[in-house]
Amino acid sequence: MPMPELPSDLSRLSLADIAQLAADQRLPPVDQWSPTKFGHSDMRIARDASWYHQGDPIRRETMVRLFSTILRRDPDGRHYLVTPVEKLEIDVDDTPFLAVEVKSEGEGDTRTLAFRLNTGDLILAGPDHPLRLTELDGELIPVLSVRGGMEARLARPVYYAMADWAIAEAHDPIGLWSGGVFFPLAGQ
Structure with a gap:
């Protein structure tokens, strides 16, 4: 399955373009596969x-992108690389994805936030892809729901951009709307 070539900068795209690109991303149906061979991949996501x-680091972005398309999180909380014949466990230190870029369009309850992940995936935050706060090392950090129970941590510059927008809008609690849903960005 060929991977679509995605633009390198969200700022050059309209939200409609981003939504279409996100909808066009086709992933293998890993949730429907029940392989009979099991093992460990000797892989880790830091x-x-x-x-x-x-x-050793995997330096080829195309390989990381390809592996990310067959990544699945099972109900036991473990992550696996899955094909129709094989299911290999992969160690994940935190979240398997990182949101490396954000684009905002609109304001207040009409705002939509679009994210690019380290794998090139595009995600629009909203009811199907909510943002939530989770505790890590004693800190609340925002994470974005990606798919199948997997999440993306927000890179610091992404979070800081969102914090700036949220402070400017002065909601109580502090947070942002996206896709018709309000997402708090700080604990109570």
Whole structure:
């Protein structure tokens, strides 16, 4: 399945363009596959969303992108690389994805936030892809629902941009709307 070539900068795209590109992203139906071979991949996704195989970084972005399309999180909370024949566990230190870019269109309850992940995936925050706060190392951090119970941590510059927009709008609690849903960005 060929991977669509995605633009390198969200700022050049309209929200309609981003929504269409996000809708056009086709992923293998890993949730429908029930392989009979099991094992461990000798792979790990670090906290910064870097991928490793046998302790060495995977430097080819196309390989990371390809592996990310067959990544699945099972109800036991473990992550797997899944094909129709094989299911290999992969260690994930934190979240498997990192939101590296954000684009905002609109204001207040008409705002929509579009995110680009480290894998190139495009996600529009809203009811199907909510933002939530989770605790990590004693800090509340925002994460974005990606698919199948998997989430993306927000890169610091992404979070800071969102915090600036939220402070300017002065909601109580502080937060942002996206896709008709309000998402708090700070704890109570």
